[in-house]
Amino acid sequence: xxxxxxxxxxxxxxxxxxxxxxxxxxxxxxxxxxxxxxxxxxxxxxxxxxxxxxxxxxxxxxxxxxxxxxxxxxxxxxxxxxxxxxxxxxxxxxxxxxxxxxxxxxxxx
Amino acid sequence: xxxxxxxxxxxxxxxxxxxxxxxxxxxxxxxxxxxxxxxxxxxxxxxxxxxxxxxxxxxxxxxxxxxxxxxxxxxxxxxxxxxxxxxxxxxxxxxxxxxxxxxxxxxxxxxxxxxx
Numbered sequence: 001x002x003x004x005x006x007x008x009x010x011x012x013x014x015x016x017x018x019x020x021x022x023x024x025x026x027x028x029x030x031x032x033x034x035x036x037x038x039x040x041x042x043x044x045x046x047x048x049x050x051x052x053x054x055x056x057x058x059x060x061x062x063x064x065x066x067x068x069x070x071x072x073x074x075x076x077x078x079x080x081x082x083x084x085x086x087x088x089x090x091x092x093x094x095x096x097x098x099x100x101x102x103x104x105x106x107x108x109x
Numbered sequence: 110x111x112x113x114x115x116x117x118x119x120x121x122x123x124x125x126x127x128x129x130x131x132x133x134x135x136x137x138x139x140x141x142x143x144x145x146x147x148x149x150x151x152x153x154x155x156x157x158x159x160x161x162x163x164x165x166x167x168x169x170x171x172x173x174x175x176x177x178x179x180x181x182x183x184x185x186x187x188x189x190x191x192x193x194x195x196x197x198x199x200x201x202x203x204x205x206x207x208x209x210x211x212x213x214x215x216x217x218x219x220x221x222x223x224x225x
Contacts, residue, residue, distance in 0.1 A: 032212045043201055043216040044152070046110075051211070088151060090214070096142075096167075097214050101151040 003027060004091050006100035014108050019076040021103050023089030026070065032092035033065055035074045038102065039085045048074060079107045111136050111206045115217035122192055122224050129188045130220045132202030137182035140205040142214070143175070147198045155200075158185040192224045 005024045013019045021035075032051055036044035050056045050063040050072065062075040072091075076083055084107045089100040112135040122128050132141065141158040156164040156177055164177035179185045189196050202217040209215075 034213070041221075043199075043219040046213055046215060049210060049213060092212055096154050096157075097212075099152040 002100075003093070003098045004089055004100035006087075006089050006103045008101060009104040010106050011103055012106045012108060013079050015079060015081060017079050017107075019079045019083065019105055019107070021074040021076075021087050021089075021105065023072045023074075023091075023100055024070055025072070025089075025091045025098075027091065027093050027098075028067075028070065030067075030091045030093060033063070033072045034090040034092075034097070035061075035063060035072075036088040036090060036099075037083075037085045038088060044088055076105075079105075081107045081109050083107050110209050110213075110215045111138060111204055113202060113204060113215060113217035115202050115220055117220055118218060119221035120223070122222065124193055124224060126192055127188055127190045128192065128222060129186050130200055130202070132185045132187070132217055134183045134204055136206075138204040138206065139182070141179060141185050142203045142205075143177065143185075143187045144201040144203060144216075145198045146201060146219075152201065155187070158187075189222065192222075194224045197222055197224045 035048040037047050038044045048063040050065045056063045060077045064073045086102040086104045088102045090097045114133045143155040144152045146152050154167050155170045156166045158177050158179040160179045176188045200220045
């Protein structure tokens with residue numbers, strides 16, 4: 001079992017829709033969770049962090065964490081074509097950040 | 110967040126040669142890391158660059174292949190030695206900048222390496 005699992009996609013949504021990206025992790029003691037956005041040919045960019053159960057909103061982005069289910073998600077409201085990228089979920093283990101393989105998001109104009 | 114400059118941005122190298130990648134940060138940081146991203150894959154941690162001591166390597170990575178220097182709190186280098194086509198990847202320098210919140214990792218612009 002991978003430590004951090006994501007559906008590779010692509011997830012295709014129309015412009016203006018809500019994109020929902022999901023991630024599960026295996027280490028129950030993980031305390032810090034991050035979402036990165038990576039455009040093709042670019043390095044990952046941190047867009048959200050979440051440390052406690054529940055929702056955290058930042059602009060059009062909402063991160064959701066459920067530690068009991070070992071599940072973290074990212075919602076993107078009013079999706080724009082410029083949101084088309086690969087989204088990487090990252091979970092802090094004992095000392096290092098472990099990345100999922102990423103979900104590719106395509107927002108159709 | 111910290112500004113991380115990485116160079117070269119890309120290189121094409123011959124099999125058997127070595128390439129040194131430089132990473133410069135605009136502020137002093139305790140934790141610096143080197144990641145590799147192979148084509149179509151996610152990020153894999155190579156090593157943690159420790160200031161004043163040897164780097165800490167992850168399973169599957171060894172110092173002879175990926176020697177790392179960390180002479181001060183703002184600079185590090187990663188060398189990819191005796192390269193083979195399997196080393197073709199993006200190599201990323203990253204730092205934890207706690208000014209932005211606990212444990213947030215930020216990346217440099219990356220080095221795209223192609224080995225022929």
